[in-house]
Amino acid sequence: MTAQTGIGARVKRKEDQRFLTGTGRYVDDLPLARATYAHFLRSPHAHAKIKSIDTSAAAKMPGVVAIFTGKDTADAKVGGLICGWVVKDKHGQPHKAPPHPVMALDTVRYVGDTVAMVVANSHDEAKDAAEAIKVDYEMLPANVDLATALDKGAPQIHAEAPGNLIYDWELGVKADVDAAFAKAAHVTKLDLVNNRLIPNAMEPRAAAAEYDKGTGNYTLWSTSQNPHVLRLILSAFVLGIPEHKLRVIAPDVGGGFGSKIFCYNEETMVTWAASRVGRPIKWTAERSESFQTDAHGRDHVTHAELALDKDGKFLGLKVETIANMGAYLSTFSTAVPTYLYATLLAGQYTTPVIYANVKAALTNTAPVDAYRGAGRPEATFVIESIVSKAAKELKMDPAELRRKNFIPANAFPYQTPVALQYDSGNYPPIIDEAIKIADYKGFEARRAEAKSRGKLRGIGFSSYIEACGLGPSRVIGQLGGGVGQWESAELRFNPTGNVQILTGAHSHGQSHETTFAQVVSDKLGVPIENIEVVHGDTATTPFGMGSYGSRSLAVGGSAIVKAADKIIAKGKKIAAHLMEASVADVVFEGGTFKVAGTDKAVPLGQAVFAAYVPHNYPLEELEPGMDENAFYDPSNFVYPAGTQICEVEVDPDTGEVEIVNFTAVDDFGNIVNPMIVEGQVHGGIVQGVGQALLENAVYDKETGQLVSGSYMDYTMPRADDVPSFKLGNKVTPCPHNPLGVKGCGEAGAIAAPAAVMNAVHDALAPVGVSHVPMPATPLNVWQAIHGARPAAE
Amino acid sequence: MYDFHYHRPKTLADAVNLLKGKDEARPMSGGMTLIPTLKQRLAKPSDVVDLGGIKDLAGIKVEGNNVVIGGMTRHADVASSADVKSAIPALAHLAGHIGDPAVRNRGTIGGSVANNDPAADYPAAVLALGATITTNTGKHAADSFFKGLFETALSDGELITSISFPKAEKAAYMKFPNPASRYAMVGVFVAKTAAGVRVAVTGAGPSVFRVKAMEDALAKNFSSAAIKDIKIPADGLNSDIHASAEYRAHLVNVMARRAVDAATK
Amino acid sequence: MTIPVAMTVNGKPVSGKVEARTLLVQFLREHLGMTGTHVGCDTSQCGACVVHVDGKSVKSCTILAVQAEGAKVTTIEGLAESAEKLHPMQEAFRENHALQCGFCTPGMVMSAIDMVKRHNYQLDEATVRRELEGNLCRCTGYHNIVKAILAAAPAMKSAGV
């Protein structure tokens, strides 16, 4: 019955019907009676003092219901937005925490900073009125450039963070690494910029809020990846609305990629203002607002050095990084370049000593926070770039150099020098499989053929490790994380035998409604069509941490298994009673309780029915009903790993890079639905390819304006920018969660930038180019070639 | 978007009258440029006069040695027209590479040429083929039509009714798209017509321009080798995050050579 | 200033009063409550809003409602014969896992149907990829969308749609 729908099956998605027929419900789709519409007036300047705001003319415009500014929120004692992860610097001091008001008080610090909120009867009227607000600004010197943000004399952005430094943090013992370098036969050095990205989930952020005067209850519909966490932040730190009086609903959400984890100004203001206005308020970002105000990703400047012995064994790694925080600290911003970055610098290798120094800096740009992969793509880019560069310098095969340094399969669990303990893995078979699929042996022939067509062909490897499904909570707490890292699940059996899975995870494309149902179908033998996943509503689901960091199945799925085990345990007792057998003799197989060696059998559904209609039921020992919940706190991270091989052709006349082949082989542990996992990998790869070849958030250094502020200038990957992908997989089950699964949501994006850039560098090596900045746009490639061979054209 | 008065006249005369006497009236053909501009509140017309209801403004005719395309003719219709494909295949090819299919289903040749976006494709064809632009008040030769950044010889209220392209003996258009917008970062239209050889470049400068040195070289020897060493000065070319002026200058040469190769295939 | 408009949406006559500046997508979503058509950008580039107007794919965010006066409009809500019998393109998207968050899906499906018809049910991968220039998807990496469209083309032909 469940063979086609259980764990491992390519089940077609349960959520597709509504999305394919236009009946999904995203926040902006909500019909709210008597709704008003909000529009935010934003700072046109990168850094300025607000001398005055005059809203009098705007207030008289047609349709205007209310206008709020920072003065109103300050008068009402609205708290500031918080950063939820306290990182201690190298002297043990907590990071600098400048205030982050929901509406600018006296200073604006980036283009897009929130200055005023207009609420009107229609969005157009709100926008019309916002134009009539007069703001008198006094310009302040601004800096949008990360590389110079910590320089003496750089414009000071917050008084609370002298020199724009949020923290100067380190991991590892510098002296040990210096000693390793002293013994090195070869040192490879690398300077790189990890380009700044704008997440661009296709559904723009949106919020709608309603206040019920009778009960004093607030309802906020938000494009959130984690509605409970949003509620917690709004209740405990920002608005002071008691948690039980605030219901947060994240209905269908059109992609998140990290950008919808955080607590933002707009949803805060919409909630706060709903009670003041006395009518529901809706706000949906225009895409240009998304560009300006969604938390951006990446943005590092890094210097790295790798020490090798004469055989190519890695002896030590040193990494110095400056990470951009933007103008304010977003919800988890501080953790990204530290605990999600430096701890990954061992990669798949046995590098014995590693030292990382990370400085977080403020600039007059949008806040920067977690974006698909969060820290791990940056780490992978550093490692995999420097390893490929070392191979080139040593004239070694890049696959061979990697193999030589892989952590051997028998070394797991493996303690890295950068805090993490990898639970499981087996890397050589992965790269072997990738090499086979990519026909690595045939590459030189393809390179020669390309040359005959005037094209430069190159191949690049990227062997990544990812640490996701964060936990245990105790360790995260020791590292400064402000929240738990468990997940919740409730399995609610109904008397007629169908099941609701209530989960604290949230699906915004990841297909939980299908995979979670598969897990339950498999465990309990219930047909998948009788299973429904409920998520994204603080009023109906148990408190949960939401979905990010490839945690949903590894952590949320484990909670579901725990709850299913409780159902089975209770069902066993009921069945034993019904069969007049001892509980110890009852087994559960294929959805039915049986007594071994007899033909006695009670299907689960019958036991459930008995629990709701307990006429023949052990009421003295057992409560009626069948509704079990569980909370699961992981005992370690999970560690997916894999190798990607990218093959490109560069047109030396134009600098265009075409991806002609792309192979990815991953180990995600056990797989619940291969179709869905492949989809996650495809999407991740394209986001990684986007970073490598196309996407770049650019602020103008003079004016502080976001130059790449629309799809006219920010290059989104399109269908013709990428090929179809060749995928493979290997399985080493995760030893510490009940499903044996590892996360798959971010892997593609983590590994791809290095694979692509290594291929580009390989292609360009014959013409003397050793460095192309990322993204390798036609302009950047052409300039690299041109700079390398000024006389050639 | 600011609100405005909307009109949908049935005749050209009505359209011209509606535009007259209103200080801020704008004609609209496909709206593929005008509506995005209005959405961003970059323009505040009092009236919008939709030319879509005027039947005889759209259509393609072959008149002797010329292909005449009505101002309201959509990009998709030019791209798929058998007449255009047989007379000037390069023009059909160009039209088929403007924007995306949905844009091509709405955008028109009249709107594109009137707008004279520095990165638009059509102006390169108009200039390279030496087309004639007909309006409600007269005719303009291509050479005197494109005046500068978003500027043309059209006077206020003057409407493009059709554009007449002479058939080409050889012609090709090569576009290097801006990676983000997919407009032309550099587009070169090379044409050999009865009037001679012309090379027109779009995307690279503030407005479409001709490259005389290439034209002279190709007139003598219509081959890509003939223009291999002809460099375009970077001075005055556009420079932005996607392409420096030097890079654009370089691309003009590459695209011109590729266009010549395509035209001689 | 409001203007009356009337058109046919998914086979049903509809009418309403709009401002001149009301976009077709606003008319569909806000006046008719048909929220299947989405808005993903403000520069006419993402394609989440694509509908068919008189049989042709159009970005409903870049056409005024008044311009669709008298037109036949088809949206994602009007494709399936019934909940059980989806359009072959919808079916192919499901079969090939060509959607994740579903936000780009309505526009993708509408563009894809137009594409298949314009190419007379014959497509290859390169053509599909090029023709998707006006439709952005951030989730799927396009791989499965391309697969779905290639699979739907012959299915549409044999179904005669």
Ligand SMILES: Cc1cc2nc3c(=O)[nH]c(=O)nc-3n(C[C@H](O)[C@H](O)[C@H](O)COP(=O)(O)OP(=O)(O)OC[C@H]3O[C@@H](n4cnc5c(N)ncnc54)[C@H](O)[C@@H]3O)c2cc1C
């Ligand atoms: C996503 C997208 C991608 C695009 N990509 C490209 C591209 O790659 N290459 C390219 O060349 N273009 C591109 N365009 C622009 C597109 O081709 C437009 O259709 C074209 O530039 C304008 O034509 P229109 O008919 O839409 O004009 P409209 O938007 O209606 O009008 C444009 C301007 O011309 C005026 N006007 C309109 N008709 C007339 C007339 N008959 N006489 C006088 N003035 C008139 C209007 O008042 C307005 O100022 C793109 C547009 C979009 C939205």
Ligand code: FES
């Ligand atoms: S909403 Fe993006 S193209 Fe229409």
Ligand code: FES
């Ligand atoms: S499925 Fe999410 S944007 Fe395409």
